Amino acid sequence: MAYRNGNYSAFYVTEPFSESSLGAHATKDFIYYNMLRAWKASDSSFPFNDSHDKNYNVRDSSDWEMTLKPRIRERIRYSKNIILFLSSVTKSSRALREEIDYGINNQGLPVVVVYPEFGDKSDIINCHAETLRKQITDLWDNLPIFRDSKHAVPTMHIPYKKELIVRALNDTDFMVDYKNNPGNYFYKC
Numbered sequence: 001m002a003y004r005n006g007n008y009s010a011f012y013v014t015e016p017f018s019e020s021s022l023g024a025h026a027t028k029d030f031i032y033y034n035m036l037r038a039w040k041a042s043d044s045s046f047p048f049n050d051s052h053d054k055n056y057n058v059r060d061s062s063d064w065e066m067t068l069k070p071r072i073r074e075r076i077r078y079s080k081n082i083i084l085f086l087s088s089v090t091k092s093s094r095a096l097r098e099e100i101d102y103g104i105n106n107q108g109l110p111v112v113v114v115y116p117e118f119g120d121k122s123d124i125i126n127c128h129a130e131t132l133r134k135q136i137t138d139l140w141d142n143l144p145i146f147r148d149s150k151h152a153v154p155t156m157h158i159p160y161k162k163e164l165i166v167r168a169l170n171d172t173d174f175m176v177d178y179k180n181n182p183g184n185y186f187y188k189c
Helices: 022-026 028-042 064-077 092-107 134-140 144-152 161-170
Strands: 005-011 079-085 111-117 154-159 184-185
Touching: 005 064, 005 092, 005 184, 028 079, 064 079, 079 092, 092 111, 092 144, 111 144, 111 161, 134 144, 154 161
Parallel strands: 005 079, 079 111, 111 154, 154 184
Antiparallel strands: none
């Protein structure tokens, strides 16, 4: 068993993707992932351990079956959870489907879903009924593999707020070795 100390970030980018291109930095979900990296760079205590730094970088021009897919799976095997950025621009790309399917259905990784278009807990949940809002559950249709698999692992739903991201990344209930029971979770208002 691999030592699982990484956070695997899953996010939509248009394909083919190259981090070095200017277009990549205009891809909204990629920008949110880069903010995690920036927070970590400016504060070493920020609890993000980027699984994408765990093995050799790859290019989208690499062969899918021989290079890309095996590298994705290797990074996921060294991860304790998945951080999924889910927004209105998220699409079900081949890479994102593989990341979610392998991470949840093969490795049993808990998922921390960050909704970058929402900034407050009350945007995510109905505070009185303590249920997820329809605008959130509708986003799951952007990524059917997530919608159809998330029942198998504990899944934390949070808005794009740094202090809640810190709280979720420090929460052992959302780490594979200590994970909570499968289901939907959120921080109450």
